[in-house]
């Protein structure tokens with residue numbers, strides 16, 4: 232449930248993710264391999280390392296019109312989508328030799344690609360569900376209706392930050408109990424806002440007002456497409472915005488949510504009912520096909536008090552409008568072209584700045600992966616993931632973990648007893664590489680070649696039922712929260728695992744043909760980043776078993792917080808082109824993981840070089856030292872930029888700093904970087920008050 236990830240993933244990414252090649256070119260694109268040639272030698276690395284390492288690449292690789300941003304990692308994401316596409320094209324060929332998994336994935340993809348049939352059907356596939364909403368005559372019927380709708384829309388990714396917005400009113404899923412991580416508890420979380428974060432509803436600046444105006448226009452346009460009169464749609468859009476704004480006001484602030492203690496509210500069934508007297512929970516759970524559990528984790532009780540107010544006070548026609556728009560929005564990608572285009576216009580163009588939608592084959596490949604990740608992943612891994620990469624990764628993880636062990640031993644600000652517990656936690660951290668040991672069985676989901684929306688709804692229902700079915704059952708530490716082709720990685724403090732999907736184990740992150748220094752600078756820093764998440768301001772609050780339990784002495788905690796405050800101050804800065812300020816308290820966990828991750832990756836490299844009779848100053852390829860290669864390879868994976876609209880959305884909703892800070896702030900905190908490029912005090916990349924936690 233609480234996944235600390237590596238990369239910025241925008242909610243609108245599905246709408247805006249593409250590459251510049253012609254729409255029908257489905258051959259495998261190039262990967263952005265690390266090359267020292269991309270350095271602009273006319274620039275001074277000590278002045279702005281991001282510009283030194285990336286400006287040539289950025290100039291040569293402008294953001295394509297159908298992209299929210301563009302960087303070396305996007306090239307890998309596109310490569311992976313092309314890889315998925317190739318496997319799906321093959322799986323979509325009807326044949327008696329197809330495996331059961333290929334039939335599901337291939338026919339899902341084929342049904343999505345049948346655009347003519349989808350356009351011809353128009354709104355018909357959603358008719359029954361819309362009629363359910365129209366039939367809402369009394370708010371006492373809400374529990375059954377909300378449960379029905381929640382089961383047919385794609386459940387949010389279990390990414391902690393994203394999960395709280397996408398959904399019908401509130402989110403329900405399973406997750407490890409904060410106090411007993413061995414057991415799954417039912418989680419009721421804030422959700423139901425159809426813009427990316429509560430700030431979009433509450434901020435008072437001109438840009439926010441403009442976006443709200445555009446949102447209202449978009450909601451009305453969707454409702455007109457669904458058959459409402461213009462006048463009715465405009466009135467309904469106002470009601471939708473007003474109800475979502477009330478949800479935003481009741482919702483917990485994104486920075487407050489970062490402290491797990493603030494989420495750990497366990498309520499028994501009686502107290503849950505008392506929280507929202509107007510919403511009958513036993514009937515809701517019955518409609519969800521589950522029994523009432525002894526207790527629930529209600530992450531944000533104030534949010535549910537807000538829901539209660541809306542149930543009690545909003546007229547039933549406002550509820551119908553809100554549910555109608557939410558269903559249309561969350562189903563738009565499965566509907567006919569006018570819905571797809573209207574949805575892209577707001578979530579793609581307005582919120583991410585993309586100019587064009589990506590080609591359909593790419594969207595359909597992503598959706599097949601989203602809905603049937605293990606079926607798609609199985610075929611993808613067999614074709615595109617070299618088994619030798621797993622061995623190499625295991626070595627790298629071991630090396631970087633060893634470096635953190637030495638870092639803990641050397642930390643002069645930690646007491647022996649806290650160090651001992653930190654070691655126990657590190658030894659218990661499980662690393663999962665590439666893909667799951669056991670694939671999910673999808674045989675009970677019916678996938679038809681001529682019913683795309685039905686396929687999406689049945690796959691969504693399967694996933695929701697799976698999650699709810701795990702409530703009250705033991706936690707499976709070996710289940711994955713990302714699909715194998717995903718270009719990302721995550722740490723989960725409650726299962727005490729670090730997870731690296733096969734999708735990221737390719738250039739520019741991982742390249743077995745490159746020397747150690749390049750791999751340690753790229754995937755090594757990613758490994759370090761995920762390991763450190765277990766020891767960032769959130770992760771350190773969980774013990775080796777994944778329980779929310781303080782294992783720090785009071786004085787060690789104080790020393791830690793002082794060090795972390797240096798980082799949050801450093802990363803709080805204006806992002807001029809986006810017209811917003813980056814909040815170092817929001818990105819603190821990610822920034823701590825970036826800084827510590829690079830430190831321990833570098834220590835891992837040093838160790839590896841030692842065993843080869845070399846050191847960091849040893850000459851490497853292309854006239855560089857090992858140390859210089861390491862830093863350039865680190866910068867290389869973060870070369871790229873976002874459009875201003877996407878940067879604004881990312882800063883307001885994401886825990887990740889923008890790429891240029893992920894490069895410059897990290898290196899300017901490191902004396903090893905100053906040494907590598909002979910930077911002098913007073914130069915911008917030499918920070919007088921360098922921050923260091925790990």
Ligand SMILES: [Zn+2]
Nearest residue numbers: 235236237821
């Ligand atoms: Zn992270």
